[in-house]
Amino acid sequence: MLLFTRRLLPSLSFALIIGVTGCGGDNRPAPTSEDAPASPPAAPAPPSNSQRNIRSAFYNFTLTTYAGLVPPPDRQRAGGSLATFRDGFLLVTAAGDFFRLSWPAGTDSITAERLPVSVPFNRADLIKVSSAELAAPFRITDVLVDDRGGASRVYVAHHHWDSDANCITLRVSSTMLPSEGTAPWTTVFDSRPCLTVGEMWSSGEAADRGGGRLALDGRGGLLLSVGDYGFEGLNEQVAFSQIADVSYGKILLLDMAGDAVPFSFGHRNPQGLLVDNVGRVWSTEHGPEGGDELNLVVRGGNYGWPLATYGTAYDSDVWPLATDPGSHGRFREPAEAFVPAVGISQLLQVGSTYLPRWAGDLLVSSLQAAMLFRVHLVGDRVIYTERLDISTRVRDIAEGQDGRILIWNDAGEVASLTLRVGS
Ligand SMILES: [Ca+2]
Numbered sequence: 238m239l240l241f242t243r244r245l246l247p248s249l250s251f252a253l254i255i256g257v258t259g260c261g262g263d264n265r266p267a268p269t270s271e272d273a274p275a276s277p278p279a280a281p282a283p284p285s286n287s288q289r290n291i292r293s294a295f296y297n298f299t300l301t302t303y304a305g306l307v308p309p310p311d312r313q314r315a316g317g318s319l320a321t322f323r324d325g326f327l328l329v330t331a332a333g334d335f336f337r338l339s340w341p342a343g344t345d346s347i348t349a350e351r352l353p354v355s356v357p358f359n360r361a362d363l364i365k366v367s368s369a370e371l372a373a374p375f376r377i378t379d380v381l382v383d384d385r386g387g388a389s390r391v392y393v394a395h396h397h398w399d400s401d402a403n404c405i406t407l408r409v410s411s412t413m414l415p416s417e418g419t420a421p422w423t424t425v426f427d428s429r430p431c432l433t434v435g436e437m438w439s440s441g442e443a444a445d446r447g448g449g450r451l452a453l454d455g456r457g458g459l460l461l462s463v464g465d466y467g468f469e470g471l472n473e474q475v476a477f478s479q480i481a482d483v484s485y486g487k488i489l490l491l492d493m494a495g496d497a498v499p500f501s502f503g504h505r506n507p508q509g510l511l512v513d514n515v516g517r518v519w520s521t522e523h524g525p526e527g528g529d530e531l532n533l534v535v536r537g538g539n540y541g542w543p544l545a546t547y548g549t550a551y552d553s554d555v556w557p558l559a560t561d562p563g564s565h566g567r568f569r570e571p572a573e574a575f576v577p578a579v580g581i582s583q584l585l586q587v588g589s590t591y592l593p594r595w596a597g598d599l600l601v602s603s604l605q606a607a608m609l610f611r612v613h614l615v616g617d618r619v620i621y622t623e624r625l626d627i628s629t630r631v632r633d634i635a636e637g638q639d640g641r642i643l644i645w646n647d648a649g650e651v652a653s654l655t656l657r658v659g660s
Contacts, residue, residue, distance in 0.1 A: 284304030286303050286345070287301070287302045288300065291626065291654070293611070293623060294623060295595070296592060296656055296657075298625075298656060298657055299345070299655050302652040303650065303651045304650075306336075306338075306347060306651050307334075307336050307651070310330065310649035311332070314630075315331030315649060316376030317329050317330045318377060318393075319380070319633045319645045320380045320635055322337065323384070323638075324339075324637075325339045326635055326637065326643055327382055327391070328349070328380075328645065328651065330649065331377065331649060332355075333355045333356030333393075334351065335351070335352040336349040337349070337350045338350075342639060345653065347651065347653065349651075353418070353419050356395055357397075357410055358395050358396075358397075360398075366400075366403075368440075370441075371435070371439070371440045373440065374396075374440075375398070376447075377393060377394070377395040378394045378395060379633075380392070380393050381393075381451040381452070381453065381459075390412075390413055391412055391413070391414055392411045392459065393409070394409050394450065395407075395410065396447070404434060404438070405431065406431050407427075407428040407447060407448075407461075407463055407484070408428075409425040409451065409459070410423065411425050425493075426461065426497055428463055428484035428485065429482075430483065437466065443466055443467025443468075444467070446465055447466060448507040448508060448522070450520075450583070451510065452511060452512045452518070454490065457493070458491060458493075459490070459491040459492075460489070460490055460491075460500060460512070460518065461488070461491055461510075462489075462504065462507035462520055462522075463484050463488075463489060464486065464504070464508075465477045465504070465505055468485060469505070470543045470558055471558070476542075478505065478542045478543060479502060481499055486503065486504050487500070487501065488504060488510070488518070488520060500537075501518075501520075501537070501538045501540060502540065503538075503539040503540040503544075504522050504532075504542055505523060505525075505528075505542040507520045508522065508523060508583065509521030509582055509584040510583075513586045517617070518533070518534040519531065519586075520532045520534050522581065524546050524547065524548035525548035525549060525550060525551065526548050526549050527549055527576045527577050528575075529574065529578040529579055529581040530547075530574050530575070530581070531572045531574075531581070531584070531599070532569070532572060539568050540565075540568060541568030541569065543558045544558055544566075545561065545565040545566055548576075573612065573622065578605065579605060580603050580605030581601060582604055582631055582633065583601075583602050583632070584600060584602070584634075585636050586598070586600075587599075587636065587640075588640050589640075590639070590640050591640020591656070595611060599612040599614065600636075600642070602627075602633070604632065604647060607629055608624050608625060608626055608631075611623040627644070627652075629648065630646055630648070631647070632646060641654070641655055642654040
């Protein structure tokens with residue numbers, strides 16, 4: 238019988254205390270003092286974008302952060318996601334609202350058009366019966382547009398609260414984006430088992446380990462990465478990642494009828510997922526202290542968690558469940574591990590036209606380290622990794638049709654990475 242009781246490890250919670258660095262300009266009016274002479278309130282200055290230069294080995298970039306493009310989130314680390322959409326981008330905010338982003342060629346001007354679509358997302362209802370703390374990791378984790386056949390079908394991965402059973406799933410919902418009006422949402426998938434609020438879904442780092450990325454597999458299926466939600470095999474608790482018939486700690490393959498089978502096993506918190514231009518599946522995942530990974534994922538592969546990791550417990554110099562410390566032993570080795578951990582997030586494969594010397598490389602984003610990592614591949618091997626300091630926690634990245642790169646940061650801001658004029 239599975240033992241689902243969670244024993245909290247208070248020492249883990251400090252890993253969440255990570256400063257959020259925003260790089261956008263601060264355009265708020267200065268606070269007024271009660272001693273200041275009375276005067277009519279000045280109209281706030283229109284928001285202005287902030288820019289700074291980023292150098293790399295082959296290219297010099299301008300990082301532009303767009304002020305006031307979409308409504309600010311109601312909290313930090315709130316989620317939301319970006320996707321390439323036709324000749325622009327689709328953004329889903331932390332509140333579940335959809336914006337179409339347009340970015341004319343040759344400009345650093347992005348406009349956002351609100352679409353009459355919202356994710357069927359019941360976080361507000363959960364807060365009414367629990368607490369903001371319990372609801373903090375309850376978020377929208379990814380959006381994906383399937384444009385095949387001329388129609389735009391949207392998939393969103395998000396948490397869903399079942400009010401009758403008082404438990405939470407990672408859900409995939411889908412709708413069409415019609416040119417006019419709206420279409421109904423359908424539920425494609427719910428993770429199993431449903432995580433009981435306060436027991437299996439508790440506040441803090443464990444509930445934050447949700448993964449939740451989507452990718453089309455190129456063969457008519459949909460891949461979904463699902464984190465282990467803290468069920469890692471310590472303290473008489475089961476290790477979800479190694480149990481085939483639970484959804485957690487896996488990358489799942491969904492068919493369009495919603496049936497799911499494990500595609501790969503042994504993942505902790507897979508926050509990045511990519512099918513590249515030759516059909517290889519890459520994922521990133523958060524390890525414990527010092528164990529973030531980039532994995533080249535093969536069907537049926539077991540990536541080791543919680544029995545193999547290059548990380549350690551947060552209060553120790555070992556990982557107590559490691560069966561072969563110092564390697565992944567009988568499990569699949571990561572393509573690269575990050576020591577110290579970087580808070581790894583989404584990844585994309587760079588196309589060939591806009592940044593030809595980066596073509597085929599992986600661009601990997603990070604939260605805690607506030608970096609982008611360019612991972613240069615030869616075949617399946619990582620040859621080197623270049624670091625670009627972005628100075629903001631990057632939640633999501635997307636490459637436009639023309640090769641320019643858009644960033645969604647953890648402060649709920651859009652930023653762009655473009656070649657510097659004259660570079
Ligand atoms: Ca691993």
